[in-house]
Amino acid sequence: MVSQIPKETCPRPFLKWAGGKNRLIPQYLPYLPKNYQSYYEPFLGGGALFFYLQPKKSVLTDINSELITTYCCVRDRVEELISLLQEHKSKHNREYYYSIRGKTVDNELEQAARFIYLNKTCYNGLYRVNSQGKFNVPVGNYKNPNICQEDLLRGASGLLSTSEIKQADFAEVLNNATNSDDFVFFDPPYYPISDTSYFTAYSSYSFSETQQIKLRDTFKELSERGVKVMLSNSDCNFIRTLYSSFNIHTISAARSINSNIQKRGKITEVLVTSY
Template sequence: MVKDNKLIKPFVKWAGGKRQLLPELRKRIPKQMSTYYEPFVGAGAVLFDLQPEKAIINDANHELINAYKVIRDKVEQLIADLKTHQNEKDYYYETRALDRTTEYEELSDVKRASRILYLNKTCFNGLFRVNQKGQFNVPFGKYKNPNIVNEEVLRAVSGYLNNNEVKILSTDFEEAIKYMRKEAFVYFDPPYHPLSDTSSFTSYTRDGFDEADQKRLKKLCDNLTKRGCRFLLSNSSADLILELYKDYTIEYIDATRAINSKADQRGEIKEVLVRNYEVNDLNG
């Protein structure tokens, strides 16, 4: 299923992105499926690597999903607006502060997508983080030449989204796979459960993703298994995750985390891949 168009790739930097793990994920993702589901799509590294002809993608981050839709429907308008941004500190903070004003609600979908892509490319360490009020709160990155307008990638992603049957949602992860059938396949990449009390980074949305959500996701995986549906899940190697999925196949993967708000928490860590199907099923 992996396709050759290398320009179809993530258009945002994303903490927890899966680009580095793609070789390991490819080995485990079935070659045949009716529909590809990804309820925590994030930057879309796996989606854009597989480039399935039929997919349902979802993310709880409404601003991110708005960007996907604008890239699909209004890519040239988005590119034109991105070219108006300035890599300048005062301008950055002025743009960042828009979601703290009443005028933010009046911004067009193109303006909102342009703003979030600009902030993502110029903020500190490529973080996407919001506070309890849902406001973007990452400081200026001070990069000399950030690639704010990657026209080739934006047009390639737009082409993929338009030339295939890709449904884009922004709802709860359970709702996103509500109508999944046995022939389909789902890849779960939720916000990882923290390895320690000080390492939590779940603020992609104002509501975060807590232990109760992790348990709810596991229950969903149990229901999928009972229905004969295949799933692959990524998460941290936290004790909670190992305990929750002890009845499934768990594999440890080395991963390097380059994006973190704390420098001493970047570096190589152990992650896990959990699945409910056998390796010899991968071609079927």
Template sequence: MAEPILKWAGGKRQLLDELYARFPASYGRYHEPFVGGGALFFDLEPADAAINDANPRLIGFYERVRDEPEALIERLEAFDDPDADPDPSLPYHEETARGRDVESYYYQQRARFNRRPYEGAFDPLEEAALLLYLNRTCYNGLYRENADGGFNVPAGRYANPDWVQRDRIRRASDVLAEAAIRNDDFAYVLDAADPGDLVYFDPPYEPMSATASFNEYSADGFDREDQRRLLDVASELDEAGVRVVLSNSGVMYEPYADAGFRVETEDATRAINSDPDSRDAVDEIVATNVPPEDRGSAGQRELSGF
């Protein structure tokens, strides 16, 4: 069984049973326009699938997992402890591209990862390795970009961080082998999905309050207008005979119910929060156009912890 390789805000490990419960008993191709950490995709292991995300570095990572798993593992094995001194044989061992002092090995690798947004150059394999290394050693496993697209999460504190993830990379590579991987706006699915296909939408959530926003996964963000566009896309897919399952925050209950989707509220615990004691259950909706009589009975496979 494949498992997610990356920690990712909004991951759906704890919601898999509820999502599977809305899946149709049979469907054509599987589409996931907001793949993120891929908890559902890797658990499902679909034989015919297309995944997409707006973050180009995330998509580049999945392409390298699919196409060069052993080379990626080899790069990851070469990294040092995040608290070690910067490597003088690598760039940015003294200061970043923006002239800031480099305090440790972690911050040197963060500066190397930010070559693409700050300098317009990158090596795809090295960038993929750096993404996983930073994901497993940064504060709280958080992915966040500033307005310029630079990854800006500080170092975390871990006793023995495992950034190589050999087994997960190899299993994920097998699942991704036949999948189409895209870096587009989510609306591409209007042209890609055929009647009878299944689309699962897991967008950056509409905030529960004015101060609850956490959609800085990429510099472009995901705003209220994007939420409206997504509702329009889901409605068009429904009219075209495409099966749709969607998760979002509880404040989106009425818009999807008013559009004719079957909507139910579920409790989900947030996987990423600066205070582990504050990772409480929050209202989350699951909306679908799949009638109860057309749904299957497949359940969640067990996922181990990170």
């Protein structure tokens, strides 16, 4: 059984992440499984639920290679990473942001520092790349962005110390999660509910209807093994139909990112459970 630590004392996500689950966790609590040994999160992103649950054994994966590199550096080389972030912090301005955004970095530690720096200073913490796979989010309008949160990074490093972290497609969880001792949480790019939806602008990896169906099939196979599976997604007919044979719960959320201010505000999402 994994003990749940009061939220206020938990290590928190060190990245800003569009669609992050920090504010929704209180609504998730009634639906979380009470007993499991291993935790899997195949769409890691900001990792809000991982940081809340603090599992002793976890496998954290994502298709985004730069994100995974960043998590590995936070886990394994946090003090060196903090030094690089302090340098970014001391040099930050609009011109510096665009010079770093356009820079190609091969060194993993520098790549992780660049990722966190851009995440903390770009518009709304979005992660978006163009057709060439290059990060293209404009600079945000922040007076004093939290570029180097030393205590937060050190706390995350300690929690991540027992985690396996790797780049992988979500379906690879089938190679590891096998029974009722396993809990898998899927937080995929959401199915778009409008033409301007940002949910699929996650990486150069397209998450189409075909991928959503593959995800449902993965969810179903895990469920048949007895694995405890939970998934979040858009509240729409397509998703509700896909998961109609499972338990579907309605969650109240807030959409804060939309080019049209009139379309920001309360919406609903679904939380699907296999148990």
